[in-house]
Amino acid sequence: MRRGILFILSSPSGAGKSTLARRLMAWDKNISFSISATTRSPRVGELNGREYFFHSKVKFEEMISKGEMLEHASVFGNLYGSPREPVDIAINEGKDVIFDIDWQGGQQLRNSGLSEDAVSIFILPPSISELENRLKNRGKDSETVIESRMKKSLDEISHWAEYDYCLVNDDIDNTEKKLQYIIEAERLKRSRSPFLIDLVRKLGREFEQEI
Amino acid sequence: MRRGILFILSSPSGAGKSTLARRLMAWDKNISFSISATTRSPRVGELNGREYFFHSKVKFEEMISKGEMLEHASVFGNLYGSPREPVDIAINEGKDVIFDIDWQGGQQLRNSGLSEDAVSIFILPPSISELENRLKNRGKDSETVIESRMKKSLDEISHWAEYDYCLVNDDIDNTEKKLQYIIEAERLKRSRSPFLIDLVRKLGREFEQEI
Numbered sequence: 001m002r003r004g005i006l007f008i009l010s011s012p013s014g015a016g017k018s019t020l021a022r023r024l025m026a027w028d029k030n031i032s033f034s035i036s037a038t039t040r041s042p043r044v045g046e047l048n049g050r051e052y053f054f055h056s057k058v059k060f061e062e063m064i065s066k067g068e069m070l071e072h073a074s075v076f077g078n079l080y081g082s083p084r085e086p087v088d089i090a091i092n093e094g095k096d097v098i099f100d101i102d103w104q105g106g107q108q109l110r111n112s113g114l115s116e117d118a119v120s121i122f123i124l125p126p127s128i129s130e131l132e133n134r135l136k137n138r139g140k141d142s143e144t145v146i147e148s149r150m151k152k153s154l155d156e157i158s159h160w161a162e163y164d165y166c167l168v169n170d171d172i173d174n175t176e177k178k179l180q181y182i183i184e185a186e187r188l189k190r191s192r193s194p195f196l197i198d199l200v201r202k203l204g205r206e207f208e209q210e211i
Numbered sequence: 212m213r214r215g216i217l218f219i220l221s222s223p224s225g226a227g228k229s230t231l232a233r234r235l236m237a238w239d240k241n242i243s244f245s246i247s248a249t250t251r252s253p254r255v256g257e258l259n260g261r262e263y264f265f266h267s268k269v270k271f272e273e274m275i276s277k278g279e280m281l282e283h284a285s286v287f288g289n290l291y292g293s294p295r296e297p298v299d300i301a302i303n304e305g306k307d308v309i310f311d312i313d314w315q316g317g318q319q320l321r322n323s324g325l326s327e328d329a330v331s332i333f334i335l336p337p338s339i340s341e342l343e344n345r346l347k348n349r350g351k352d353s354e355t356v357i358e359s360r361m362k363k364s365l366d367e368i369s370h371w372a373e374y375d376y377c378l379v380n381d382d383i384d385n386t387e388k389k390l391q392y393i394i395e396a397e398r399l400k401r402s403r404s405p406f407l408i409d410l411v412r413k414l415g416r417e418f419e420q421e422i
Contacts, residue, residue, distance in 0.1 A: 128421060150418070154418050165396070185392045185393045188377070200335070
């Protein structure tokens with residue numbers, strides 16, 4: 001059986017990344033989502049273990065020191081991170097995992113000893129005004145938060161060239177299709193198909209029986 | 212505009228490679244086929260410039276010495292090779308090119324200075340008996356030729372692990388689809404999308420106008 005692949009999905013917020021991640025999981029049940037841990041307070045409607053694992057700062061820092069976080073970062077004063085255990089379980093069962101993390105998280109993940117298993121994809125917005133509109137239309141955040149998110153977005157975009165793939169999300173259906181192509185193709189990489197050695201050996205034996 | 216990609220398609224003969232190459236060209240007009248040059252005599256129905264470029268041995272060796280062949284090999288006493296000029300023209304026009312060549316050709320092509328542009332795919336047959344049946348059913352070759360082709364096949368298969376992707380052709384429609392995924396995904400690689408730098412610069416300017 002092949003190992004699962006870690007798909008790192010990064011983009012400025014508002015570029016459609018969360019919608020795309022949700023769609024990919026609906027498309028293929030073999031894909032799961034790496035639920036982040038955070039020290040920020042739950043918003044209305046958010047459930048522990050569904051949107052995030054909500055941890056105290058003490059607990060979060062203990063997990064970091066024990067190496068139980070694949071990556072972590074401080075964003076707007078709160079800690080965010082990807083717990084290692086569920087990811088290890090998933091990839092050993094041949095399940096692919098999507099990470100909705102920023103460029104810093106992506107760099108740390110690639111340096112966490114799982115770089116061979118990771119494929120990174122950056123989603124670019126077609127324009128800045130569209131990005132701003134989407135953030136405003138979510139209606140979740142105050143003007144000040146939107147402004148700081150926009151500044152973070154520009155920083156995020158400046159790291160696009162560190163990714164394996166780069167897509168412009170000018171049409172969500174089209175972008176979903178492109179992500180599906182990438183996932184299907186990455187699964188076909190020879191380096192991810194060590195099990196084919198068995199077929200090749202079988203072909204060799206069959207050939208000897210023929211002659 | 213992006214540069215075209217060179218897709219190296221290798222497999223033992225009878226594994227369905229030629230059918231797949233034909234289907235891919237019908238699927239996407241942006242994909243062309245690298246027509247090989249050869250010193251062997253045309254078979255009935257073969258046209259110069261369609262199946263092969265038929266050259267004399269003198270002319271062929273002159274092209275090799277002038278560096279006009281991306282790769283070449285001697286197979287069953289005849290020379291075969293991929294002329295460089297049509298490939299250079301195609302990739303500079305952003306057109307992808309499929310190469311139906313063996314592992315030796317694949318290695319030479321990767322060493323010809325075009326390795327960044329090349330993606331290699333190996334097609335495995337599901338069984339040796341199927342391979343033999345397909346060769347016999349073509350009805351093109353004598354028993355002796357089929358036998359030597361089968362021996363060459365085993366040699367070819369032993370190089371599967373040098374390829375970027377590896378597919379088992381147990382269903383031609385399914386295999387065609389997989390090849391389409393690979394082609395679509397390779398086109399989305401960030402390293403093949405240098406033109407996105409223009410979009411990123413535009414986003415930066417838009418951001419400065421917003422604040």
